[in-house]
Amino acid sequence: MRIPTSHHYDDGGNEDRAMTPMIDVVFLLLIFFVCAATGKVQEAVLTSDLSGGSTESELATPEPQDFGEVRVYVQRQAGQTVAQVNTGGETYTDRNRLKQTLRLLASATTEVPMILDVRPDVPAGDVIDIFDTCLGAGFESISFAAGPGTAPARE
């Protein structure tokens, strides 16, 4: 008498067990990339296109203001960064007041070129802050003066 034997091999359970590690690793990867993506800070840019042509030569003394340009002198005084605008001669430590003054100047015409004359010992963060203030005031053409400039003496 022939005893029936089972030929087919029921592997359904084993296939489920073989898939489990792969699913675990896939979920681990998902969690890893989600956590990695949340910590990254997206950087933005501030545009400061240089004017064409050669670099300017060093100016011995600044030219008298003729409202053809707005020049902002940025320097360090008493441990803080101050900005002085050539039109009024007032010194600004508060960015909001500087922004208000620059907005008044820009309201006349935004085509007036602005020049930032920065002393070498000023922290770059403060310079970019003032540059950002100038952009927010509405000036379209903002340049940086090269070389050590000097603010005009206060009368």
Add this chain to the structure above:
Amino acid sequence: MRVPVQRQRRALRFNITPLIDIVFLLIIFFLVASHFVSSDETELIDLPTAAAASQEPPDIPRRLVITVSADGMFHVRGRELPDAELDALIATEGATDAAGLEVRIRTDRHALWDRVEDVMLACARAGIQKVRFAVIPEGQ
């Protein structure tokens, strides 16, 4: 006649072949990823914030990223750049297409302006006009 049926207890088999495949795939992935991680933004610096910041344009031009750390050192592509090589590097990068090259300056907020000015002057001498400052948008 009662036919004895032997219930064979199958040994518990754990197929680790997919697991090995995934592990090797992960190893290859992290090897390749770490090779590309030596990018322009590996230096940890304290970027300044700005309200008028704009996002990167979708069509990214040829770009040279120069990082200025708080101690005034220049870093390019993950390595420190001596001061004497700055002009030469910028001139070389701008030699082929100065108008199409963008120089992005990532400066620490505590770095002194004269270091950043050195970079800008080198760009001006090389005829590069597109200069950008990397900042963090205000509020982030």
